[in-house]
Amino acid sequence: MRRRHLIQFAVATLAAASVGVHAQAFPAKPIKLVIAFPAGGPTDITMRQLADNAGKILGQPVIVENKPGAGGTLPAQLLQTSPADGYTLAQIPLGVFRLPYTTRISWDPVKDINYVLNVTGYAFGIVVPADSPLTTWTHFVAWAKANPGKLTYGSTGTLTSPHLTTELIAQKLGLQLLHVPYKGSSELAQAITGGHLMAAADSTGFAPLVQAGKLRVLNTWGEKRLEKFPDAPTLKELGLDIVQNSPFGIGAPKGTPPAVVKRLHDAFKKAMEEPSYVQALARYDMVPMYMSSAxxxxxxxxxxxxxxxLVEKLGLAKPN
Structure with missing residues (x-):
């Protein structure tokens, strides 16, 4: 009996030592960071800057891979089949937490992802073409009420925060809108500037187009007005008790060694504090929004x- 206990103790000690050595050696090769939206949009631009900063701190490149579609949930799904060694990381948008309520999946978004840290959140709003007759939110609402189901708006994907929040706004105001999903901000921007949509709900990836005189902001969704768009009212100012900033961060596969998670957390936290990342976020009225692993x-x-x-309130939950 004593011999068996000694053997078990020796095996456990070797296993712990192995994890410790692995963590000390980590990373020994490039790390892949999979993000949920296409190249060229605000998520891609800001996350690439963060990845570049983190790579310098870790001593190995952090390579960004774009995996758009499915409402921003594909990177999280990829974690379910990736080795738990810290070399595959994923952006976790808010849409990941809606998955089990809208589609059938075999994994749990809370239990089956190792949450490393939160890094930022989006600033959102609704925009229209600069030459649109819907010059204010009052015009938008009036036209939508007079033409049920005919006002087209685009978002960055079905069941993303822009989609669900706009549907919540419509429900509260008694509007019927026609939703057109896209794979990300860059694709959505092409659609609205190309005359294919009457409006767009998006993060402030639309900022350069507003500043170029191609789009007009009708409202924003934060607690207070955005410095870049001081004339655009918040939803709360318009009588809607809604604030949406959709925090997102970085996750690793379930079972990633705690010491590796801590190494990643510490590196990305330091990378968030670099002026280059803060400046990249500021282009889109975003700010660092740190949350520890816990x-x-x-x-x-x-x-x-x-x-x-929210999903149940909007009637979008999958049937049992």
Missing amino acids: GYTKFAQETFAREKA
């Missing part, structure tokens, strides 16, 4: 429950 895990648990209520 804080981000708690946020995931709370958001998972909150998103269920």
Whole structure:
């Protein structure tokens, strides 16, 4: 009996030592960071700057791979089949927490992702072409009420925060809008500037087009007005008790060694504090929004429950 206990103790000690050595040697090769939206949009631009900063801190490149589609949930799904060694990371947009309520999946967004840290959140709003007759939110609402189901708006994908928040706005105001999903901000921008849509709900990736005089902002969705668009009212100012900033961060596969998660957390936290990242975010009225591994895990648990209520309220939950 004592011999068996000694053997078990020796095996456990070797395993712990192996994890410790692995963590000390990590990373020994480039790390892949998969993001949920296409190249050229605000997520891609800001995450590439963050990845570049983190790579310098870690001593190995952090290579960004774009995997758009499915409402921004493909990177999180990729984690379910990736080795738990810290070399595959994924952006986790809010849409990940809605997945089990809208489609059938075999994994749990809270339990089956190792939450490393939260890095930022989006600033959102609704825009129209600069030459649109819908010059204010009042005009937008009036036209939509007079023409049920005919006002077309685009978003960065079905069940993304821009889509669900716009549907919530429409529900509160008694509007019927026609939703057209796209794979990301760059594709959506081409559609609205090309005259294919009457409006777009998006993160402030639309900022350069507004500044170029091609789009007009009708409202923004934060707690207060954006410095870049001081004339655009918030939803709260328009009488809608809605604030949406959609925090997102970085996740690793379930079972990634704690020491590796800590190494990644510390490197990306330091990378967030670099002026180059802060400046990249500022282009889109975004700011660093840090949550620790424990804080981000708690946020995931709370958001998972909150998103269920939203999906059910909008009647978008999958049938049992």
